[in-house]
Amino acid sequence: MIKLIASDMDGTLLDSKMGISKDNATAIREAERLGIEFMVATGRAYTEAKPALDDAGIECAMITLNGAKVFDKAGNSLFTAGIDKKTTTEILDILDTHDVYFEVSTNKGIYSERQEKRIENFAAHIATTMPHLTYKVAIAMAAAHLSLLDITYIEDMRTLIQQPDIEVLKIIGFSMDGPKVLAPASTEIRQLNDLVVTSSAQNNIEVNHKNAQKGIAVAHVAKERGISEEEVMTIGDNFNDVSMLQWAGVSFAMGNAELEVKDHAKYITSTNLENGVGEAILRAIREDL
Template identity: 30%
Template sequence: MNYDLIALDIDGTLLTDGHVLTPVVREAVREAHRRGAEIVLCTGRGPVNALPVLDELGLAGTMITHNGAATVDSARREVLHQYSIDPAEIVRFREYCLRAGMHFDINTPFEMLIEGITPEAEEMYRLYGASPVLRDPSEPLPEGLVKFTLFGGIADLDRVEAEWNTWSHGLQHIRSGDYFIDVQHRDASKGTALRQLAQLRGIDQSRVMAIGNYFNDVGMLTFAGLGVAVANSPEAVKSAADVLTRSNEEDGVAHALQEFAWS
C-alpha cells in the first residue's frame, strides 16, 4: 500500500450523480482499507448524513465534515475538533437570504436547522439523506455553529457569489457544489483538517492520498502527497490536482485506488 491515509470526498466523487455507491467503488475502498490505509470521508456534508455512506462502505472511524469545520469520531459520535463561528457573524448572510427568498440551513456539528422549506429544497434533502429540523426564527441562533449553507440555482448562486465577494467580513464563503455556497470559519477547510489528522496520526504528508471533485476539495488535494481529481471536476480543480482519474460516473475512485494506491 502506497498510502497510509486516504481522504475521499463524497458527492461528485465517491458517489455517482444519482448519489449511488457502486459495488466496484465500494469494494475498492474496502480493499484499500484491508491493505492498511485509514479511509477518511472528507465532505461538505454534516456527520449525520455522511454516516450512512460510511456504513454502506462497511467502515468506521474519523470523518472530516462540514468542509473541515468539524472532525468527528463516527463510532462514538463525538466531535474531535471544530471551527465554531459566532452566531452574530452569520446574521448578515441570513438576512440577505431572507430578503432574496433563498433557501438556507444553519448547522452545528450534528444538527441541521432550517426556518422554512421549498419543494426543491425538500427534494434536495431527500437525495442527500438529510433530515433538517425546523427552528423558530424568533429564537436566538444557537451557539457552536460551524456552517451556514445557501441552496439555489446555478445562475442565482453565481450572482450571489459575485456580490458576496465584494463584502468585507471575518468569515469565508466557498462554492461546495453547483447548487451550494457554504459560509464558515475563515480557517476551516478540508486541507487544514486533513493536515491536523495526519499530524495526529504521525503520517507524513507524502503518505496521504486525497480524491475530490470540487472547489472545496482543493485544499486537501494540494496538501496530500497525491491529490487526485475525478474527470467531472471543474478545470480549476483539475489544475490543483497531481493526477486525474475517471469520472464519478465511471467508478473514478476505484480506478484511482487501483492505479495509484497499491500499484
C-alpha cells in the same frame, strides 16, 4: 507509500443513486487490507454523510461540514471550528438581501426555515451533479433522500442561533440562479472577518470559519497519526476540495471535476459515475504513488 486517503462524497465517492458503488467499496477495503486508512472529507453533516457509508459497510473517520467538525471512526468529536453568533447574523442578513435560501448546520443538527425550498434546491444540486437525470426524477430523489435526514424546520433562525447551547458550524446558501445571485453574496460575505467561502456545486455557496477547511482538517488528522503530507492522498471534484488537493502529496481530481479544480490536482481519475474513486485508489496502490 500512501498511509491515509481522504475522499469527498458528493460528485466524488457517491454515484447516481447517492450511494457508494460496489467497485468503490471494494477498492476502499483493499486499501484498508494493506494498512491504508480511508476517511471521508465532506461538506455534509455527520447525519447526512453516515447513511451512505453504513449502507456500504464502511466505518471510517469523517471530516464533516468542510472541516468544521471532525469525528473519529467511533463517532467521537475530535476537532471543531465554528462561526461566532454576531458574524452568523451578518451572514444571514446578506443572504436574505440577495434572496438566497440558506440552511445552518450546528452542533445540535441542521436547521432550515423553508422545507419546500430545501427540496427544490437539493433537486437542483442533484440535477447539476447528475445531468443525465430529468428534473422530475431529481425532485423525487431529493424528496426521498431528504426524508431520511435529520433536519429541523423552524420559524426564526436568528432566535435559534442566539441560544447559548447552539454553536454554528456551517452556513450553506442555495440559489436556482447560480453564480448570478451567489457571486455578489459571496463577495459581501468575504468582506467579513475569519471566514472562507467555497462551493460544492454551481447553485450553492458554503460558508465556514477560516480554520474549517478540508485541507486544514486532513493535515490535523495526519499529524495526529504521525503521517506526513507526502503519505496522504486526497480525492475531490469541487472548490471546497481545493485546500486538501493542494496540501496532499498525492491528489486526484474526478473526471467530472470543475476545470479549475483539476488544475490543483496531480492526477485525474474517471467520473463519479464510473467508479473514479476506486480507480484512483487502485492506481495509487499499483503504482506506489
